[in-house]
Amino acid sequence: MANLEESTETASETTVLSKNAQKRLLKQQKFAETRAEWKAKTREKKRARKAQRRLEPLEDPKPGARKTPTEQEPKLGQILIDLSFEGLMNQKICRCYALNRRTTKPYRLVVAGLGGDLERRMETAFPEYTKWDIEFSSKSLEEYKNGQTIVYLSPDADKVLSEIDPACTYVIGGLIDRNRHKNAAAIRANELGIETAKLPLGDHIKLKSSQVLTIVHVYELMCKQRECGSWAEAISAVIPERKRVHE
Ligand SMILES: C[S@@+](CC[C@H](N)C(=O)[O-])C[C@H]1O[C@@H](n2cnc3c(N)ncnc32)[C@H](O)[C@@H]1O
Numbered sequence: 001m002a003n004l005e006e007s008t009e010t011a012s013e014t015t016v017l018s019k020n021a022q023k024r025l026l027k028q029q030k031f032a033e034t035r036a037e038w039k040a041k042t043r044e045k046k047r048a049r050k051a052q053r054r055l056e057p058l059e060d061p062k063p064g065a066r067k068t069p070t071e072q073e074p075k076l077g078q079i080l081i082d083l084s085f086e087g088l089m090n091q092k093i094c095r096c097y098a099l100n101r102r103t104t105k106p107y108r109l110v111v112a113g114l115g116g117d118l119e120r121r122m123e124t125a126f127p128e129y130t131k132w133d134i135e136f137s138s139k140s141l142e143e144y145k146n147g148q149t150i151v152y153l154s155p156d157a158d159k160v161l162s163e164i165d166p167a168c169t170y171v172i173g174g175l176i177d178r179n180r181h182k183n184a185a186a187i188r189a190n191e192l193g194i195e196t197a198k199l200p201l202g203d204h205i206k207l208k209s210s211q212v213l214t215i216v217h218v219y220e221l222m223c224k225q226r227e228c229g230s231w232a233e234a235i236s237a238v239i240p241e242r243k244r245v246h247e
Contacts, residue, residue, distance in 0.1 A: 080141065
């Protein structure tokens with residue numbers, strides 16, 4: 001206000017400001033005073049919108065809308081994401097979480113081996129992540145292993161996963177690569193003495209490249225299979241057309 005008086009006073013010595021000009025000046029001063037606060041609020045809103053969008057990355061109709069608790073059956077079976085490999089996993093965890101909220105037959109979702117860089121990235125990207133319905137644990141798969149029936153999913157396994165056993169924990173390797181770390185899941189499972197199994201892709205489709213799927217596709221297939229009770233249907237719903245060979 002003091003500024004306005006000063007400036008109108010100074011102005012009146014030379015030119016008299018019209019009422020409109022005075023209003024405009026007042027508005028500009030008010031804006032200047034609250035600009036920092038407005039900027040901070042806008043930035044905060046933007047950040048919240050971005051975090052929300054990350055939580056809802058699957059807007060396309062494929063995985064369906066997010067289910068309310070009454071639309072979902074109680075959680076049955078367990079999928080564990082093994083973070084022993086590398087850190088660039090925060091987006092993948094978020095997508096698996098989104099899928100688990102959209103299926104009628106969700107899994108208990110465990111993320112094992114959380115710590116270091118990934119934990120910091122999760123905190124930054126998704127400040128509310130500890131409230132998600134996921135068991136985040138710093139425990140390693142080795143510590144989880146005791147007394148549980150575990151199958152490590154691996155594209156290099158000899159055995160094919162024909163049925164999903166709800167009493168079993170299925171492990172997905174927390175790797176983003178497709179082919180760079182060949183046999184990574186199989187080697188790790190072997191070191192831990194855990195059985196491995198591959199998804200039955202070869203029985204139903206021919207893929208243009210390798211049979212190595214992304215973590216999100218693996219998770220989506222595991223959910224879809226339980227929803228529709230058929231691997232053929234699940235594979236057809238999840239694997240994009242562009243990746244298949246049509247004979
Ligand atoms: C992007 S892949 C990593 C591929 C990596 N070269 C490996 O051997 O684990 C991420 C994880 O998805 C799972 N996965 C991918 N394709 C699979 C398939 N065809 N059958 C079973 N599991 C698969 C495995 O658990 C794998 O560790």
